[in-house]
Amino acid sequence: MVSRPVKFSIQGLHVHYGELCVLRELSLEILANEIFTVIGPANSGKTTFLHSLNRLIDLAPGSRVSGRILLDGDDIRLRLEKENLRRKVGIVFALPLPLPLSIYENIVYGLRMQGVRDRAVLDEAVERSLRESYLWEEVKDRLRSPAMNLSGGQQQRLCMARILAGRPDVLLFDEPTSGLDPISTARIEETLLELKERYTIVLVTNNVAQAARVGDRTAFFLMGEMVEVSETGRMFTAPADPRTSDYITGKFG
Template identity: 55%
Template sequence: MRTPELHQSKFKIENLNLHYGEKQALFNISMNIPEKEVTALIGPSGCGKSTLLRTLNRMNDLIPGTRIDGSVQLDKLDIYGQIDVQRLRMKVGMVFQKANPFPMSIYDNITYGLRAQGINNRRVLDEVVEESLRGAALWDEVKDRLKDSALGLSGGQQQRLCIARTIAMKPDVILMDEPTSALDPIATARVEDLMDKLSKDFTIVIVTHSMNQARRISNKTGFFLMGELIEFDDTDKLFMTPSDERTHDYITGRFG
C-alpha cells in the first residue's frame, strides 16, 4: 500500500488490531496522521472507521471485551502505555454525530470543562467563551444570549457549540465522527468552512460517509474495507488516481 509522504506525524499507528470480544474489527492498521491537517476516514458501513477513530482517544476502552494490540503513538508517546487516559482526552477532543450540548446555558456549556478543572476566574472564563465561540464561527450569532439555554439553538448552531466546547479545552487534536450527518446543507457548509479554519491550529480526523465531503475538506484520506486500511493517500491522489482497484470501485460507486 502506498502511504503519503508526511512532514510531521501527530499520530503514528502501527500494526493495530482491535477485537470486540470474538469479533475482529480492525486488521493490522498502520498509518501516520499528519499534524494540523484534516484526515478523512471513509468506507462502507461497518468497515471500522469509527472504531479506528475511537482508538485515538481510547473511547473503545469503555466497551467491555475490547482488546487491542499494536501501537498508537501521539507525539511519540504510546497512548496505551505512556499517557494517562484523562490527559489523553484533554489533548484529543471529540465531536459526535449528533450535537450533544449539555442542558444548560451557552456560556456554561463552554466553561463546564474548565470549571471542572477548578478554573473559576470570571475574566478568564469570559475570555475563553468569546475566543472559543469565535473559533467555532458562532460568536456573532449568540453573543447577546450567552445565558440562554443551549437547547434553544438550531442543530447546526448546537454542533458549532459542541466544537466551541471542545476548542475551549485547548486540545491538540479534534476527532469528528460524522459531525454533519444530522445537518442540512447550509449548516453542513458552515461546519465544513469551520474545519478548514480549525485545521490551521488543530489536527483533525473526521469519519464521513460523504465522499464529496472528504474531497472538499480533507488533505489526506484513508479508505477502509472490512476492517482493513486499503489505501491512505493525499485526498486528490486517492480520488483522482487510486492505487487499489477496491478504492477505485468504491469511489466510483460500484459498491458500498
C-alpha cells in the same frame, strides 16, 4: 507538499469486541495540521478507529485493543492519563450532543472539570472558542440560555467550541454533518478548513464528496481493514485499489 511533523503514529492496531475483530493490522501516520479524512461504508471500523485515538473505545463493553498509538511520540496508553489525552484529543460526535446546560456551561464544562474557577479565564475561553467555531455573533447575547434551544447546525458548532475551549491539539470528527442540512454542512466545512491552521484534524465521513472537498490525505477503510491511504487528490483521481475506485464511484456502500 511541505513535510510536516508526525502527530499520531499508529502501529499495528487491532481492536476486538469480544470475539469479533473490528479493526485489524492498522498502521498509519497522521501529520500535524492536516485534515486526515477516513472514508468507507458502514461497519468498516471508522468510528472504532476514531475512538481508539482518545481511548473512548475503553467505554465499549468487551473491547480489547492491541498495538501502539503514539501522540507526539508518547504512547497514549502508557505515557498519558486518559483525562489528559481526551483533553488534547477532542471529539465531535455524529449527532450534536449538547449537555442539558446553558451554552456557557457547555463550553466551560471541560475547564471546570480541570478545576478552573477563575471567571476571567472561563469568559475568555468561551469567547475565543465561540469565535473559532463561528458561533460567537449568533449567541453572544444569550450565553446563559439552554444549549438545547439552538438549531442543529448551531449545536454542532457549539460542540466544536466545547472542545476548542480546552485548547486541544487534535480534533476528531465523527461524521459531524450527517444530521445537518447543506447550508449548515458548508459552514462546518469552512470552519474545518480554518481550524486546520491551528489543529490537526481527523475527519470520519461517509460522504465521499466531503472528503474530496476538505481532506489533505484520505484513507479508505473496508471491513476493518485499511485498503489504501494517499493524498486526497490522488485517491480520487487514481486509486491504487479497485475496491477504492468501486467505492468512490458509488458501486457499493
